[in-house]
Amino acid sequence: MSISDTGVIRSEVKGVKIRLNPNLFQQLTNLPSNGVRYEGKLLDEWKEQYDSVTARQLVCRDDAVIQSRILAGQMKVQSRILHYVLTRVLIPRATNIGQASEEDIMLLWAFFNAIPINWGHLIRYKMKRALRENAKLPYPHLITIFMEHFEVPTDTDPISEVKLKSKIGCEVVASFGYVQNAEGEWVPKGNAPHPPLQEGQQEQGEEDQHGRSSTTLNNVINRIEELHTFVGTRFDAFETRFDALETRFGNMDIVINTRFDALQSHVGNIEQQLQHLQSASENNPQT
Template structure:
């Protein structure tokens, strides 16, 4: 939850430059031994997986999973089974509306689509990548989250997905870690309505029930995320 509630200031100009020079260096003998590399001016900065895990407050012990990729075979994943678990049905034009989902899964989808794997479209519909990540979370499959995020950063840089620059506040923590002087840089603040905290999650839960969902206690209990 601490990671979800990160609310640091962000520096859009610096983030844009960092993304333009962003690279990932992977040890061919051990893929989990990777580094995020970027340049600002003449200076190059490099942060390894374990260091990113510390500054972002995320676990780095687990599968090297990339969003958009087929999940590892021993996950036991299938799209059909996932849609059944999350109470989903296929909509028109291959889109999957999130309305039928139970409250806890809609909340999880919100966090995934805005924080773990940000995209412009948000959580109005469920995509295949969402289903895979939710499956992993529900069944407690360990994921190397710094690796997942850095790989998504590379996708954002290549514009393979519509998530804007993404991870703005995570970049602030990187800049602070490597000692970049931010005094005279253009700074912005995350608006309060964009912050995710306990109050918002509770409000989302109440709102879903008010929209007409049945009392969850009368439904078959789904797997716990």
């Protein structure tokens, strides 16, 4: 497989030659092809607008330390949702998905400033970077679409079923430590009980389990604004555990210092008694 500088994808699979130019790529994926051609670095047209500190303040909570690495748990709700979609769907990666890279922050900044991104170009760029030996090619759903278009035989290949819409469901959000309150809003666990699922929600869940997806990445992009009630990463739970551990060590330090002070006082009393005995012995020598 090869991808030219003009964005033409060429490959041969099971004897079937594949040639995919940007126009055909856009037709098959229905991904936006207008907008800036972002490739992970600060663009010249952004240099007068983009500031790393301002961008970090835009995506992070007010109490976050923005000078160091940005964890997903430090982000505002909308930023966390967008970052979740970015790292798992749009520009997927295998590691550090709970930490925002500078590339992630730039894309979040572009989202919030309504700057259009040429997603077709960015995804082809990510595919090209994955062409090194033994690397896993991302976007298996798109590759399946391409192979079906060029009628590559896949009857004997293993199949991984894609669930309906591949959406971020209740179980995923609940695993982050959130529950739904009576108004249907997701809140940190402990603030509100989880209401029972309504009949319509149960039917939706059954459809999700049995339905198959024809959703492309464009559907995910279009649904980003609808995901405001979803939140996410497990880093809040980790932060809580670290805080509890730090408090525990602090309490242990207080107990140790108290016991040491008591022991030191006891030793001081013994020394005084020994001095008193020595003085009495010198004043009354035995004959």
